[in-house]
Amino acid sequence: MLLVAMAALCGAAAAPGQHPPKNIAGEETPVKIEIVDPAAVGGTFHSHNQKVLRNGGGTFLTYNEKGHWYLLRSADGGRTFETVYRSAERTAPPPIETDSEDRVYLAYGVAEGVKFLRFSPANGYTSPDMTKVYQGSFGGGKFAMAYDPGRGQFYYASRGGYVLTIDKAGHLLRTQRVWQRDPKDTGPQYPHLFVDADGTLHHAMTMTPSDNKPWYDLIRYVKSTDGAANWQAMNGSALSIPTSCGVKGPSTLITLPDGGESTLYNTWLCNMHPKAGKVHFYYRAEVPGADRIHYMRFDARTGKREIDSWTDRNNEFKGETISFASLFGAFASDPEDPAGPLYFVSLDKNSRNLAALVSFDSGSTWQDYARATVELWDRGTVSRVGCSVRLTPDGKVIGSFKATKGGIQQVFYFQFPALLPKRALAR
Numbered sequence: 001m002l003l004v005a006m007a008a009l010c011g012a013a014a015a016p017g018q019h020p021p022k023n024i025a026g027e028e029t030p031v032k033i034e035i036v037d038p039a040a041v042g043g044t045f046h047s048h049n050q051k052v053l054r055n056g057g058g059t060f061l062t063y064n065e066k067g068h069w070y071l072l073r074s075a076d077g078g079r080t081f082e083t084v085y086r087s088a089e090r091t092a093p094p095p096i097e098t099d100s101e102d103r104v105y106l107a108y109g110v111a112e113g114v115k116f117l118r119f120s121p122a123n124g125y126t127s128p129d130m131t132k133v134y135q136g137s138f139g140g141g142k143f144a145m146a147y148d149p150g151r152g153q154f155y156y157a158s159r160g161g162y163v164l165t166i167d168k169a170g171h172l173l174r175t176q177r178v179w180q181r182d183p184k185d186t187g188p189q190y191p192h193l194f195v196d197a198d199g200t201l202h203h204a205m206t207m208t209p210s211d212n213k214p215w216y217d218l219i220r221y222v223k224s225t226d227g228a229a230n231w232q233a234m235n236g237s238a239l240s241i242p243t244s245c246g247v248k249g250p251s252t253l254i255t256l257p258d259g260g261e262s263t264l265y266n267t268w269l270c271n272m273h274p275k276a277g278k279v280h281f282y283y284r285a286e287v288p289g290a291d292r293i294h295y296m297r298f299d300a301r302t303g304k305r306e307i308d309s310w311t312d313r314n315n316e317f318k319g320e321t322i323s324f325a326s327l328f329g330a331f332a333s334d335p336e337d338p339a340g341p342l343y344f345v346s347l348d349k350n351s352r353n354l355a356a357l358v359s360f361d362s363g364s365t366w367q368d369y370a371r372a373t374v375e376l377w378d379r380g381t382v383s384r385v386g387c388s389v390r391l392t393p394d395g396k397v398i399g400s401f402k403a404t405k406g407g408i409q410q411v412f413y414f415q416f417p418a419l420l421p422k423r424a425l426a427r
Contacts, residue, residue, distance in 0.1 A: 033354070033372055033376060033412055033413070033414050046190070046270075046328070046384055046386075047270045047271050047328045047329060047330050047384060047385055047386045048142075048144060048190050048191070048192050048206075048269065048270070048271065049095035049143065049144040049145065049191075049192070049193075049386070050095050050096060050097070050145075050386065050387075050388060050389050051063070051093055051094075051095060051096060051386050051400060052096075052386065052387065052388045052398050052399050052400050052413070053096055053097070053098055053104075053388045053390075053398075054388065054392040054393065054394075054396070054398060055098040055102040055104070055393070056102040056121075056393070057073075057102040057104070057121045057125060058073045058074055058075045058125075059073070059074040059077065059078045059081075059392075059398065059413075060072065060073055060074075060084075060096055060098075060104050060125075061074075061081065061400055061413060062093040062094055062095075062096055062106065063093050063400065063411045064092060064093045067090035067091075068086055068087050068088075068089070068090060069086075069087045069089075069091060069092065069093040069094060069108070070083055070084075070085065070086050070087070070093075071083075071084045071085040071096075071104075071106065071119070072084060073125055074413075077415075078398065078413055078415055081413070084119065084125050084126065085117075085119070085127065085128070089108075089110050089111075089115070091108055091109060091110065091140060091141065092108070092141055092142065092143075094106040094107055094108035094143070094145075095107065095108075095143065095144055095145040096145075097145055097146065097147040097154060098147070099147065099149070099152075099168060100149065101120075101121075102121050103118055103119065103120045103121070103168075104118070104119040104120075104125065105117065105118050105119075105145075105147070105154060105168075106119075106145075107143065107145045107154070107156045107166075108140070108143055109138065109139065109140025109141055109142075109143050109158060109159070110133065110140060111140070112133055112135055113133060113134045113135045113136040113137070113138055114133070114134045114136070114138055114143075114156060114158070114164060115131070115132070115133050115134075116130075116131070116132040116133075116134070116154075116156075116166055116170055117130065117131055117132075118130040118131075118168075118170070130169075130170050132166075132170040132172075134164060134166075134172050134175075136162070136175065137160065138158040138159075138160045138162045138164070139158045139159035139160025139161070139162070139188075140158070140159065141159055142158075142159040142189065142190050142191065143156065143157065143158050143159065143191065144156070144157045144191040144192055144193040145157075145193060146193035146194055146195045146201065147195065148195045148199060148201065148227065149195075150199045151199065151227050152167060152168055153165055153166060153167045153168070153173060153227065154166045154167075154168075155193055155195070155201055155203075155228055156193075157178075157191035157192075157193050157203060157205075158191065159188060159189055159190070159191065160177075160188065161177055161178055161179030161180065161181065161187070161188035161205070161242060161245070162175060162176065162177050162178065163175075163176050163178050163203065163228055164176075165227065165228045174228060174229070176228065176241060177241065177242040178203065178222065178231060178241050178242060178243065179205055179220075179242055179243065179245050180241075180242035180243060180244055180245065181245060182244065182245060182246050185209070185244075185245065185246040185247075186207040186208060186209045186217055186218055186245045186246055186247075187207060187208060187245050188205045188206075188207060188208075188245055189205070189206050189207060189208040190205065190206035190268065190269065191203070191204075191205050192204040192205070192269060192271070192272045194272060194273065194274050194389065196274040196275070196300075196335055197335045197336045197338075199225070199227075200223055200224070200225050200274070200300075201223060201224040201225075201227070201228055202221070202223050202272065202274045202279060202300075203221070203222050203223065203224070204219060204220065204221045204254065204269055204272045204281070205219070205220055205221075205245070205269075206218075206219050206267070206268050206269045207219070207220060207245045217255075217266075217267060218245065218246075218247060218253065218255055218267070219253075219254040219255045219267060219268075219269045219281070219283060220245065220249065220251045220252065220253060220254065221233075221234055221251060221252040221253075221254055221272075221279070221298075222234075222239060222243065222251045222252070223300075231243070233250060233251050233252045233303060234252040234279065234298060234300065234302075234303035235252070235301070235302055235303030235304075236301070236303075237250070239251060252298075252303050254269065254281055254283075254296065254298075255267050255283075255285070256285075256294075256308075256310075256311075266285070266286040267283055267284075267285045267286070268283060268284070268327065269281060269282075269283045270282045270283050270284070270327060270328055270329055270330070271329060271330045271331055272331075273330075273331030273332075273333065273342070273389065274300060274335070275333050275335050275338070275342060275362070276335075276338035276339075276362060277299065277300050277301065277338075278297050278298065278299060278300055278306075278362050278363065279297070279298045279299075279300050280295070280296070280297050280331055280342065280363055281294070281295070281296040281297075281298070282294065282295050282296075282317070282324075282329055282331070282344065282346075283296075284325070284326075284327050285310075290315075291325065292310040292315060293309055293310060293315050293316065293317050293324065293325050294308055294309060294310050294317075295307065295308070295309040295313075295317040295344075295363070296308050296309070297362070297363045307363060307364070317344075317357075317366070318357070318366065319357045319358075319366045319367045319368035319369070320367065320368045321350065321368055322348045322350070322351075322355045322356075322357055322368045322369075322371060323348065323349050323350055324344070324346040324347070324348065324349065324355075324357070325349045326346045326347040326349070326382075326383070326385070327383070328346060328347070328383050328384050328385045328386075328401075329344060329345060329346025329347070329385050330344070330345055330346075330385055330386050330387040330389075330399060331343065331344050331387065331389070332344075332345070332387040332388060332389060332390070332391060332397045332399070332418075333389075333390070333391065334390060334391045334418075335389075335390060340391075341358045341359065341360050341418065341419055342358070342359045342362065342363060343356055343357070343358050343359075343369065343387075343397050343418070344356065344357050344359075344366075345385055345387055345397065345399060345414075346385055347380075347382045347383070347385065348371060351371060352379050352380040352382075353371060353372045353373070353375060353379075353382070354371070354372040354382050354385070354401065354414060355368075355370060355371040355372070356369045356370040356371070356397065356416065357369055358419065370416045372414075376403075376405065376412070377403035377404060377405050377410065377412070378403065378404050378405055378406070378407075381403045381404040382401055382402075382403045383401065383402050383403070384401055384402040385399060385400075385401040386399050386400055386401070387399035391418050392415075395417060395418050396415045396416065396417055396418060397415065397416055397417075397418050398413070398414070398415040399413075399414055399415075400412060400413050400414070401414070
């Protein structure tokens with residue numbers, strides 16, 4: 001099925017009284033938006049895992065329609081997409097990763113356990129050339145995956161608190177239960193995974209209380225520096241696994257320990273992004289009448305919280321005119337370039353449109369970077385925004401989101417050009 005795409009260069013025409021955001025070079029930043037499938041009734045689920053990437057074989061995207069997930073491929077830079085694969089299982093769209101040979105890998109939960117697929121350029125990505133199923137009660141529906149290029153292996157995290165280590169040939173190397181649910185306290189729910197440039201595996205988890213009051217209460221973090229063999233808190237202290245999910249557990253607590261945030265209010269980690277010795281988090285605490293917007297930065301070695309937009313910045317995560325308060329959004333960068341910019345894409349609460357901020361100092365300050373200025377959807381309905389965690393080989397930030405048009409859910413693809421590091425522009 002060939003999916004018709006509609007393109008719009010955003011930034012050329014601003015709304016009355018507004019100006020298109022300028023990048024650091026003083027130029028307008030174009031944002032291209034595509035309708036992935038005008039006929040689809042589907043979505044991108046949430047912002048906790050990577051569902052878009054680009055390699056030498058094209059641009060790949062997963063999304064969900066009527067309970068089944070699809071893998072799409074674009075061979076023309078994201079202007080049009082073609083269905084590569086439609087799943088037989090009814091589950092959320094899986095996370096995707098790629099390797100140096102331009103193969104595409106997907107993993108997701110099924111009734112039997114975890115399913116792992118590989119698509120290769122040798123057959124034009126038309127069907128999986130490897131399918132593996134790992135048996136077990138790992139907890140399906142919510143999952144994350146990350147590729148470790150230095151070790152040539154993948155990590156898969158499940159809602160049940162497990163982490164699986166899988167090599168590129170599909171061999172299951174290790175199964176670990178990292179998080180222990182306390183039936184009287186809280187348990188794992190939404191996993192996040194990221195392998196940084198040093199090969200450290202970062203793993204965060206949104207927890208849910210046993211009585212679902214609120215739905216989500218804690219956000220916790222662990223890491224591994226040896227390929228998921230052993231685990232630590234962010235400050236390097238060793239952890240025995242499975243480790244407690246509760247408020248008094250020994251792993252690193254991301255949510256604020258006071259003010260009721262870790263026990264009374266709905267808190268859900270939207271996205272995590274380690275870069276250059278820092279770990280960046282974005283989440284919203286749904287406090288009645290006064291939602292708390294948390295952009296947080298931690299030191300990856302000491303585990304110290306260095307920045308919190310709620311306590312330090314008057315509950316604002318913003319640039320000059322763009323401000324974020326959405327439940328959904330995602331970071332993107334070139335993790336192998338410590339001096340490179342960090343981007344965050346979400347719904348601008350002022351224009352109610354897709355927008356992006358950029359930071360050149362690891363989150364200490366943020367600037368307006370890009371904003372869509374045409375709308376192919378009902379105003380304010382942008383949600384489930386996700387990005388490829390890494391910039392594309394040709395220097396783009398790419399991602400997807402869900403929005404509604406006339407009450408019908410549709411899936412959108414976006415991209416915009418990234419910048420050279422600030423030091424390069426100063427030459």
